[in-house]
Amino acid sequence: MDSGGQGGGYLAGKMIVVEGGVRDADEIIELGFPVFPRHVVPLSGKTRIKVVEINTEVVVDNVAVRPGDILLGDATGVVCVPYEHAAEVERKSREIHDRDHALMRNKGFEVT
Template sequence: MNRLKSKPPLISKSIIERAKKLNTTLIADALHDSNTGVMDYKIKPVSSGMKVIATAMTVDMRAGDNLILHQAIYAGSEGYVLIADRKGHKENAYLGELMAGTAHAVGLEGIIIDGFVRDKEALCELGFPIFAKGFTPKGPCKERPGEVNTTITCGGVTVHPGDLVIGDEDGVVVVSQIKIEDVFSKAEKKLAYEQKRLEEIAEYGRNHKKGDTEGVIEPSWLKNKIGNFNM
């Protein structure tokens, strides 16, 4: 049985560049209507400042066993992030300093695990983007294979090989390739709105310090929303 399927096509550079101007909060808001794509809040970067924007390579591991994760790392390359399911297992770490260093060396953009890792100090020093639920010193076994590049669930989100994955300080979001244009359109619109609001807030603050109390700072949608409850 071939447990290592071919890598999915990389997401285009133009999409990646657009994604770099966004963040997980904007994407999550754009995904709100579909109620999918936002991973469990416990999956966070192991160190502050870690970010990843890449094409998903999925790893279907056996509980407590990281054998297939080793294989996936050596099959990885630039532009890809490994997304690994750990089957709800909480007793073992799935990677540490050596595997993270190897993933960095082969060019992978990061690793996201619905589970635990170890060697926190070394991982923080390396700076390679690792997202996980926490740490434990107990290592895994390496006895049973899994599968690479098959549909998995990670952090409560269904992930397909080739999906767009964005991770930052707030967590991880996943966008299906067929939804990218729609999601990005909504996220970019929200970004423009937020930038405008920040400018309005800053201007109001400057005027307020000068003693100018005219004008309003509340957004127009607030009055409309509150008005609906008063009807």
């Protein structure tokens, strides 16, 4: 997807990452659709948006994102997990999570 003069936009599952500007980002997020733009703009892209390619590799902030890759995002940013590494990343993430929670419990921290 091309956001017409605002950079490329890339739709992935239940969120959108835009290598450019987005209007009404707060309102879009309030609808339960996370959006991660490079910046916010006051202009609508309605007349400038066109489909360029579907289901193809794109580059966002110098990171290649391929069909099937997993994108995870929150207020601090977005990370791309290559599909072929997803199981290993999940396993290591669980190990780190469990170790961190065990350390906090042993130090008397409350874990919620």
